[in-house]
Amino acid sequence: MSSDPDLTNFVGLSAVLTGYTTDQLFPPISPEPVAVEYLNTLKANVAATLVNQILTTFQNIAAQQPPNIDQEVQQQILDDPAMGPVARNIIRMWYLSIWYDLNQQQPITGFSAGTVVSMNAYTKGLAWDAAQAHPMGYSEMHYGYWATPPES
Amino acid sequence: MSAQKNYDVVIVGAGIAGAIAAYKLAQAGKSVLILDGGAEVPPDRSAYMEKFYLSMAKTPESPYPNDADDPRPLVLDINTWKDRPPTGYFVQNGPLPFASTYERVAGGTTWHWMGTSLRLLPNDFRIQSMYGHGVDWPYDYNELQPWYGRAEWEIGVAANVADQEYHGLTFSDPNDPSKPYNYPMPGILQAYLDTQLAAKIGNLTIEGQQITVSPTPQARNSIPFDSRRVCAGNTNCIPICPIQAKYDATIHIAKAQNLGVDVWYKTVVYSLSVDKTSGLISSVNYKQYDDPSGPATGEGSVSAGLYIMAAHAIETPKILLNSATNELPNGVANSSTQVGKNLMDHPVQLSWALMTDPLYPFRGPLSTSGIESLRDGDFRKQHAPFRMEIGNEGWNWANNDPWNSVNEFIAAGQFGSTLKSNLNSLFIRQFRFGSLIEQMPLETNCIVPSKQYTDNLGIPRPEISYDLDDYTKAGFADARDVAVQLFDVMGATDHTTVDPANSAAFTYQGQTYILNGAGHVMGTYRMGADRTQFVLDANQQSYDHSNLFMLGSGVFPSVGTANPTLTIAATTLKVVDYIIRSVLK
Amino acid sequence: MHLARKIICIIALCSFAAAAIAGCGGTQQTANSNAPPAPAPRLGAAPPPPGNLSSNLPHDADFSDNPSTLDQIQHDFDVFSWQSFVALNWPALADGSPDTSKIIGADGDNSTVWESYKESYEVFLPDGSTPLPWGQNQLPAACQGVAGSTAKVLRMTQKVSDEVLDELSQPFNTGPIVDQQNGKYARFEIRLNQDAFNFIVNNTLYNKQGQQAFTQFIQFPSGVAPTPTNPNTPVGAMLIKAAWKVIDPANGDIPGRYHTVQAYVYTQASDNPPTKESCQLVTMGLVGFHIAHKTQSAPQWVWSTFEQVDNVQPGAGLPPGAKLNFFNPACATCPVNVPPPKPWDPYQTLPPDKRSQIKRVIPIDDATKALNAQWQGWLKAVNPNSVWQYYELVSTQWPTQPSASLTGPNPTGSPAPPFLANTTLETYVQGKVPNVSSSCIMCHNNATTTNSKFSDFTYLLERAQSKGGGK
Known part of the structure; x- marks a missing residue:
């Protein structure tokens, strides 16, 4: 894991928010870790105090090693009127590789305004993994793979 | 431009028709110039792919430049088609919006075609005589059959003949009808979901037709072909194949250029001139630009012995009508007054559903199979036929997924492993039918150069009037009914929604439907035996100007239910052969 | 996998048992297969080479420094690349094996080990017949007459005489590149x-x-690093791709900065563009060099790429005013990284304003530059006139997740660096756009056989023809 505590907390929080492991979100040896891009995007779009509040809150939750970390994150972060919308935007970012503008009509939909974080991010969107597929336009699989169900 | 050569042929448009024509003419030793309004073919597709990756809305046109000097319609324009001044390129008069789009870059709309390469059916060539609707072609399937074979080899189509011998389609060696025919490549493997759907449909007859899930002939590589890679299933034929496993017309532009064909890019043709004495076309008139959103940097004319219009079914009639003079008040090639009329599409009925078992969509080419069973039958006396394309991209077209559902679930408070597993359960069971309905020609469906609105170069924009007749609408309604029936048979849950406020909604017999475009722009300069009714003769030669030919889906008298590109290629090869043998000999 | 391993064992045994058994291909081409990993210099032989220069071809990268970061692993693979480059370009004996009595570049230039490897046209024959055994070369018919008339020249130059350059365009017809000099x-x-x-x-x-x-899943044999207990490990499959330019001192080329050969420049007949078949003997200089090596640590293969230092920027010691190979600094308006205008006629001599204007899109990183300086220094220490000092490693691509399933969703194993291009070999696909810009592993992951089966990261198998030459 990273020596940057912000990154460590961000990846830890992201794992709870997305349902993926920290190693999946931030592999130990990775040429283009998208977690770094996402943290940078978060910091570029959200006030530093709010980012700190989210990461610190998560750090405190994690330090206590609660039996149900999902429940703690929900109650302390997702249900918080200030932190909740940002946390949900973090989930959207991981799944769809998009940072949606927060100052627009809610709820955010597929047609809301936003920015694709990067080409690298697009190729690593989790929505495609959740579908046991690959990003449209970026497949690493071989001819005919579509004729049989995916490897589990 | 460089010093002008004496060209045998000038071709307007570097899409599939213009590129193949140029290549074949150059092979026969003719000197050829192509004029295209768009920028040159890029050395690689990275700029287009970058634009695609970073687009929020990954529409068919999202990878390509949207240049003010070379504008084209966008699919999202349809949301505001009634606005004045028009927000998009088209000026739409309704009553329904024309919902299809096309590209104006070199290579044309083959940059974002699906690759579906179906032949028209024998009865598609004679719907008036068989069923009392539409118009017959000036020739029959047998006359086009060898050219279909040659077209399939020219662009590279993957299919097995045994899968395609339905509704009277016959196949034989183009050069020796006594010999059997083989496609150049074996058929693309069907997606898992196709075989699941086929199994669940089982033995079913609708409107007298046995329902069969057929593998689709596709212009994409199932084996290495023509120095291009095998399809890797990037699931992105539209908007852009990242690895060019799918045919696009840049392949024939390159081949034509390697035979000495000249291509002038960023050269927008706006009219043709006619010699008053001979009545022959005397020049093609164009404007040129440097900066795609800047002013015209040049204006000129180019002449040749023969002229070929291959600018697709909106721009070609726009240019012909924009060429009106005192001597030719109806425009060029328009003694029939039919130029620009009978604009057609394959209106698409989308129905989407969830299967009980996993289907694993979003994997492989966007569509590998279809139900072709209802493309022909006695029912064509009552309503339009249709083919049902089986989408392999879940509810991507239908519901902008995965984006919409991910956002919907997150807005509902889902996160973590619950979110992940719920998304999985939803996405792996999604599928849809896109039924492409045969549209009947209507004189009132037309495109004219706008008198009010021009583009950045001062060239009139296309003004379009469009509607569906009741026979077509009845086919549309039937396609919806059949989809519901199939969902029922398969035990799938229908999730199709219809918003009456949708800008493309229409009603038929009390039901509301949403019109979608297939991207199949057809009609507008049709060929036929009667020069008072048609613009071109059966050789696609202008009745009015013997040195003017036209190519593309604009020549189709009626459109059947086959995606038009293969027929564009086949008719192009047929016409160019005629030109080489009989006109430029 | 098992089959592949077995084959390798048989070869190793053969080379031990007999020098030249037909079918086994004679002696192994590398020192490692039949010698301990680090042979001591023989008495009376050349003095030990400077630094880490060695004729030993590595079978895999050496991770004995226990790397734990991406940069450290990259370093180990870059060292592997240089070791491979030096061993492959080591002076060769007549049978193609390295001449351990000599040192690379001691004579300035030398014939090389890899130039005795089989060229692809010798393997995928027009009639699909069995290739000649290893060690026996086959010239295209059009070159055979040329050979007879110029035998003297070949002997005089002491260069390898079977070099046939039969490729014109870059992959997928992205286009040729055109020499600035000529x-x-x-x-x-x-x-x-x-x-x-x-x-x-x-x-x-x-x-x-x-x-x-x-019917099996195609898996070329992997190289395995020898150990004291298991010294006879397989080299593993290697594919070499080389780019050459015409060397003509009259046009400003400085031959002493290139590995040069008298090569048969073979042009195949073609309909598009219309091209006549020909074969000419021409002095050619090496400008680009790919090594793809399948190893135990990299089932996605290790991809090393080298260039001559003057390709697109002036290399060290280039005299002022000397031209670069593929870039003209004086032309501000020449379009950059754009193929020459069609028709692509291989016989034409393009005017200066139509010659390639190529820039490197992704710079060589600093750690690789430092490593290059070290190895170039060793090569220069052998002989200040060594041509080999004028080559540089661009980078080495390797899988960061080598255990990724080759039939799963991410068979490429997340390559590092994600993009890698040689300006002479992937000229027009440089950049950083996923699935389009040059990434050795990502692109070669699409390679198949003629019947569209995954071919283990090589496009060569697509070249197979039908037995008997029919369809």
Whole structure:
């Protein structure tokens, strides 16, 4: 894991928010870790105090090693009127590789305004993994793979 | 431009028709110039792919430049088609919006075609005589059959003949009808979901037709072909194949250029001139630009012995009508007054559903199979036929997924492993039918150069009037009914929604439907035996100007239910052969 | 996998047992297969080479420094690249094996080990027939007359006489590149080492029928690093792709900065563009060099790429005013990284304003530059006139997740660096756009046989023809 505590907390929080492991979100040896891009995007779009509040809150939750970390994150972060919308935007970012503008009509939909974080991010969107597929336009699989169900 | 050569042929448009024509003419030793309004073919597709990756809305046109000097319609324009001044390129008069789009870059709309390469059916060539609707072609399937074979080899189509011998389609060696025919490549493997759907449909007859899930002939590589890679299933034929496993017309532009064909890019043709004495076309008139959103940097004319219009079914009639003079008040090639009329599409009925078992969509080419069973039958006396394309991209077209559902679930408070597993359960069971309905020609469906609105170069924009007749609408309604029936048979849950406020909604017999475009722009300069009714003769030669030919889906008298590109290629090869043998000999 | 391993064992035994048994291909081409990993210099032989220069071809990267970060692993693979480059370009004996009595570049230039490898045209024959055994070369018919008339020249130059450059355009017809000095096209070739060749021959993958009949998942043999207890490990499959330019001192070329050969420049007949067949003997200089090596640590192969230092920027010691190979600094308006205008006629001499104007899109990183300086220094220490000092490593691509399933969703194993291009070999696809810009592993992941089976990261198997030459 990273020596940057912000990154460590961000990846830890992201794992709870997305349902993926920290190693999946931030592999130990990775040429283009998208977690770094996402943290940078978060910091570029959200006030530093709010980012700190989210990461610190998560750090405190994690330090206590609660039996149900999902429940703690929900109650302390997702249900918080200030932190909740940002946390949900973090989930959207991981799944769809998009940072949606927060100052627009809610709820955010597929047609809301936003920015694709990067080409690298697009190729690593989790929505495609959740579908046991690959990003449209970026497949690493071989001819005919579509004729049989995916490897589990 | 460089010093002008004496060209045998000038071709307007570097899409599939213009590129193949140029290549074949150059092979026969003719000197050829192509004029295209768009920028040159890029050395690689990275700029287009970058634009695609970073687009929020990954529409068919999202990878390509949207240049003010070379504008084209966008699919999202349809949301505001009634606005004045028009927000998009088209000026739409309704009553329904024309919902299809096309590209104006070199290579044309083959940059974002699906690759579906179906032949028209024998009865598609004679719907008036068989069923009392539409118009017959000036020739029959047998006359086009060898050219279909040659077209399939020219662009590279993957299919097995045994899968395609339905509704009277016959196949034989183009050069020796006594010999059997083989496609150049074996058929693309069907997606898992196709075989699941086929199994669940089982033995079913609708409107007298046995329902069969057929593998689709596709212009994409199932084996290495023509120095291009095998399809890797990037699931992105539209908007852009990242690895060019799918045919696009840049392949024939390159081949034509390697035979000495000249291509002038960023050269927008706006009219043709006619010699008053001979009545022959005397020049093609164009404007040129440097900066795609800047002013015209040049204006000129180019002449040749023969002229070929291959600018697709909106721009070609726009240019012909924009060429009106005192001597030719109806425009060029328009003694029939039919130029620009009978604009057609394959209106698409989308129905989407969830299967009980996993289907694993979003994997492989966007569509590998279809139900072709209802493309022909006695029912064509009552309503339009249709083919049902089986989408392999879940509810991507239908519901902008995965984006919409991910956002919907997150807005509902889902996160973590619950979110992940719920998304999985939803996405792996999604599928849809896109039924492409045969549209009947209507004189009132037309495109004219706008008198009010021009583009950045001062060239009139296309003004379009469009509607569906009741026979077509009845086919549309039937396609919806059949989809519901199939969902029922398969035990799938229908999730199709219809918003009456949708800008493309229409009603038929009390039901509301949403019109979608297939991207199949057809009609507008049709060929036929009667020069008072048609613009071109059966050789696609202008009745009015013997040195003017036209190519593309604009020549189709009626459109059947086959995606038009293969027929564009086949008719192009047929016409160019005629030109080489009989006109430029 | 098992089959592949077995084949390798048989070869190793053969080379031990007999020098030249037909079918086994004679002696192994590398020192490592039949000698301990680090042979002591023989008495009376050349003095030990400077630094880490060695004729020993590494079978895999050496991770004995226990790397734990991406940069450290990258370093180990970059060292592997340089070791491979030096061993492959080591002076060769007549049979192609390294001459351990000599040192690379001691004579300025030298014939090389890899130039005796099989060229792809010798393996995938027009009639799909069995290739000649290892060690026996085959010239295209058009070159055979040329050979007779110029035999003297070959002897005089002491250069390898079987170099046939039969490739014109870059992959997928992205276009040729044109030399700034003389307006001629660069030429390419692809060669296979004995392990790659044997795998293809033993499994009859050199024709379409053999590929149809081969039902297993294609896996070329992997290189395995020798250990004291297991010194006789396989080299693994290696594929070499080289780019060459015409060397003509009259046009400003400085031959002493290139590895040069008298090569048969073979142009195949073609309909598009219309091209006549020909074969000419021409002095060519090496400008680009790919090594793809399948190893135990990299089932996605290790991809090393080298360039001559003057390709697109002036290399060290280039005299002021001397031209670069593929870039003209004086032309501000020449379009950059754009192929020459069509028709792409290999016989034409393009005027200066139509010659290639190529820039490197992704710079060589600092750590690789430092490593280059070190190895170039060793090469220069052998002989200040060594041509080998004028080559540089661009980078090495390797899989960060080598254990990724080759039939799963991410068979490429997340390569590092994600993009890698040689300005002479992936000229027009440089950049950082996923699935389009040059990434060795990502692109070669799309490679198949003639019947569209995954071909283990090599496009060579697509070249197989039908047995008997029919369809």
